[in-house]
Amino acid sequence: MIKILMVDDDKDVLEINRKYFEENGCSVKICSHSQEAIDLAKKFKPDCILLDVMMPDMDGLEVCKQIRSFSNAPILFLSGKISENDKVAGFEAGADDYIEKPYSLKEVYLRIKVHIRRNSSVKRTMPKMYIDISPFLINLEEHKITYEDTEILLSNKEYDIFLYLAQNAGSEITFEEIGKKIWGSYDEGNRRIVMVNVSRLRKKIEDQTGVDNLIETVWSKGYKLVKPKGIRYGR
Structure with missing residues (x-):
């Protein structure tokens, strides 16, 4: 059962959304206050969080940042603020997706399942393997990155980017x-x-590590993860 936390200051919207997702077999918690959302994210441990940007007591961007400090659950912004700068601010805060209002609940549900399925499929299908770019270690089964045995807390997208660069280290x-x-x-x-x-x-x-030169910018083209000596793939 998918566990969803929905945060919006419009209680009518929350009730409509809750009914839809519960009818589709989800376990849903709703709240309309920012601090309550942060507390619920800790206690409920949702598989996915739907978050509005415009909140009265603390905006959704700050809520997202605080949740990101302890959770890797996918965070999807549902917002009427749709400029490029608004979307960039959402991703900068740690969001995995940004959906414009008005939206289709069917589409939102499909996006939720895609984000969750991607994470769970990695955990389910990967054998006990790792990529060792010492002192960093990417645990492919647990979907996490550690530095000298301490986990680096990243969003799903950040983890995916790190993994992709590491898989192509030096390129x-x-x-x-x-x-x-x-x-x-x-x-x-x-x-x-x-x-x-x-x-x-x-x-x-x-x-989190003090390392500031692992990912190099390739001017006007892209990026390169500096290939450490002794990069290893293992089980």
């Missing part, structure tokens, strides 16, 4: 290749979203 990966691999499609308007996510990934790596 130049273009913005287009990253966009198509991580989001499934790409046009030049998506370059900024790729850049924002890589920038956020770099910052988290630096903040």
